[in-house]
Amino acid sequence: MNTRRLQWLLFAWFFVFPFLPLPPYWITIGNYIGLYAIVALGLVLLTGIGGLTSFGQAAFVGLGAYTTAYLSGVLGVSPWLGLPAGLLVSGLSAALIGSVTVRLSGHFLPLATIAWGLSLYYLFGTLEFLGKYDGLSGIPPLALFGLDLSAPEAMYGLIWLCLGGCLWLVLNLLDSRSGRAIRALASGRTMPEAMGVDTAQYKILIFVLAALMASLSGWLYAHLQRSVSATPFGLNMGIEYLFMAVVGGIGQVWGAILGAAVMTGLKSQLQDWLPRLFGSQGNFELVVFGVMIVLLLLWARQGLWPWLAGAWARWQPPAPLPLAPASAPAGYAGLARRSKPAPGSLLLDVDAARKAFGGLLAVKDMSFALRAGDVVGLIGPNGAGKSTMFNLLSGVLPPSGGAIRFCGERIDGLGARRIMELGIGRSFQHVHLLAQRSVLENVALGAHRRGHAGPLAAALHLERHEEARLLHLAAEQIRRCGLAEHMYTPAGSLALGQQRIVEIARALCSDPLLLLLDEPAAGLRLQEKQALAGLIRQLKAEGMAVLLVEHDMDFVMDLTDRLVVMEFGSKLAEGLPEVVRNDAAVLAAYLGGIE
Incomplete structure (x- = not known):
């Protein structure tokens, strides 16, 4: 207004x-x-x-x-x-x-x-x-x-x-x-x-x-x-x-x-x-x-x-929107990007990770690995420990045991901020957005660590050039994720599925090497799921690894290179999607049995 x-x-x-x-x-x-x-x-x-x-x-x-x-x-x-x-x-x-x-x-x-x-x-x-x-x-x-x-x-x-x-x-x-x-x-x-x-x-x-x-x-x-x-x-x-x-x-x-x-x-x-x-x-x-x-x-x-x-x-003309730069700002040479690891090189190595809440073992001796360019699905019934595993990988929770390595460096015990700086971005199972702020502002938050101007420079209006760069980057990711027409819409007014896409665009702004997606297709219509699958394949082609938790089996089976199945905090199975699909233990535990 x-x-x-x-x-x-x-x-x-x-x-x-x-x-x-x-x-x-x-x-x-x-x-x-x-x-x-x-x-x-x-x-x-x-x-x-x-x-x-x-x-x-x-x-x-x-x-x-x-x-x-x-x-x-x-x-x-x-x-x-x-x-x-x-x-x-x-x-x-x-x-x-x-x-x-x-x-x-x-x-x-x-x-x-x-x-x-x-x-x-x-x-x-x-x-x-x-x-x-x-x-x-x-x-x-x-x-x-x-x-x-x-x-x-x-x-x-x-x-x-x-x-x-x-x-x-x-x-x-x-x-x-x-x-x-x-x-x-x-x-x-x-x-x-x-x-x-x-x-x-x-x-x-x-x-x-x-x-x-x-x-x-x-x-x-x-x-x-x-x-x-x-x-x-x-x-x-x-x-x-x-x-x-x-x-x-x-x-x-x-x-x-x-x-x-x-x-x-x-x-x-x-x-x-x-x-x-x-x-x-x-x-x-x-x-x-x-x-x-x-x-x-x-x-x-x-x-x-x-x-x-x-x-x-009610009786005033609409306010002009705070537009992101339509083209790259003057002197814009692109924000510094991470060097991508060689395709197929080991990116994430989880070794006997566990998480205990008192006497409850939410994650028990989980071990699996991701390589650059892999798209891996982490599946299992509700309460299997998938979101807890995500929180261990992203630093939201400290592990109770085991080791987690990313690009050869141990990250178990590091905070979420440090892990993000190393190159792990994520979305959330329950959407975390600034509901009253525009999609552009929400996505630009993901580029926070790519800017350097401090609060004093901001208060004195001295960081406009850097701010234009960050908003330009955010706008690029929004267009890439198919939400260009909603760029200036308050994020809280979007449908749940669209809000999940906003979270993905926000995570991409941090230029991650590994993207953790927690139920990204929940709430999406068929065409939106197809667009999301296309985006993930594009990220894979660029050398980014993706680990996703998802309950839509058609979406997971068609998209992933490998599946890791969890049950009661432990790994039940791991392998190619067509192999896991026919695994008797997986069928009994998660996919509804042989019927």
Whole structure:
């Protein structure tokens, strides 16, 4: 949908805001909307996109505020030096806290953020040199080239300029190779690691980025208020920041501004009008405010921004698509490719591999080999251990015994990311795609390790040439797999069979030597199966080895060079398809008996 005009209209409105004939109080409200939106933007990146829930962002606001307050108000250092100092303190603290916190999952992660948020809050209130709960006052105002920025109108411009800069950096970051890796974090660890994404590194990255934005807000807050105390940096404010992100649209960058504006404006108006209606006794505004937020979320569960953008799109022309380069980018000489092994050379050697889950042996002393250019089928009844075997080969699970060698190097015990780098690509039995993102973006994720630009280059928009190369490569694989007309379609809207083909295209983007396909023909129609078989034969002709798990016996028998049959975690038979087809043990165990 075409929301770009709506986005900039929203932002332009807030820049025009201070020039309107409004009471000074509204300028103050606008200042706080900007401050809160900076923190909410970090939470959109951390929680809405990265999937890491945090209730402790207010503590990082406090770190930024107290650092500049102490340096400028107590030590007499320039207020402008308080900004990098606050960012440094907050960044190092976030890196230290995040290295422990982001390893947690489920409800343990938000509980941990509550714990360290409370710890920092009580630290602010008990340290003598920070003024305990009385805080620090006498913070000097900001001045730039002799211009005094102490007036609310002047601070308004600085606050919204900082917010605009943060928006630009975050939007650039998300529209890049690093952004695809960040979006993949919410889907869990298995798929991103199999695509070469260092999930631990990217989780810490977004944790630190959210903390840095909160620290920037704290620096601006301290010089706007000219005093700081512990109260605004407690758990209640941390929850309120998260509410702002949720109300605006937890996964929407522009929802951070909308959520901050709605929450701040609504709270201000309730505090003004409710005492007139119900008297000054009791905090009625908190009750009414809570009820209104619940009703709002029931009415727009994805937040206000998706609802507003949907309404806007009904009378706006469609947005131009973010097209992949139709031809190779200027200076494109092709991304580096792996050298293919000699046809028939040993590629994968599985020697007595086993996997135990407690007392259950899911894989028991499995041994088989693949050579360059082989297409091998791994078949067996449900529960035979085929998917577990795939997970051992791709590094999702560590083996309990035996040895697995790839190109002569032992890979048993290596992680999924390292195994992918060596040249093993895979699809999944249960599709793992970014449902709301386009097919092009999903497939480009498979080329993650073929790019080198880091998050800083992405945020500063300096990796466009490399990004064009990666998107061009992804588009080539999409066309190769027969999905050209769906290149810009959200992957989640495709049929299941087409989603499986998207996974194959994504795996091919990593330039694998061995491709592991887990039930690739499930959900495909006859013509689609024939096209898939043609693609696999083409890959075989190029020297790629393919190991596939499949229950469609006609598809497997016509396509594979050799079959390996599993039953109860062990190898039941191995050989040419026509030999395995007539094996009495296989017929009894898997193909339905002699009848």
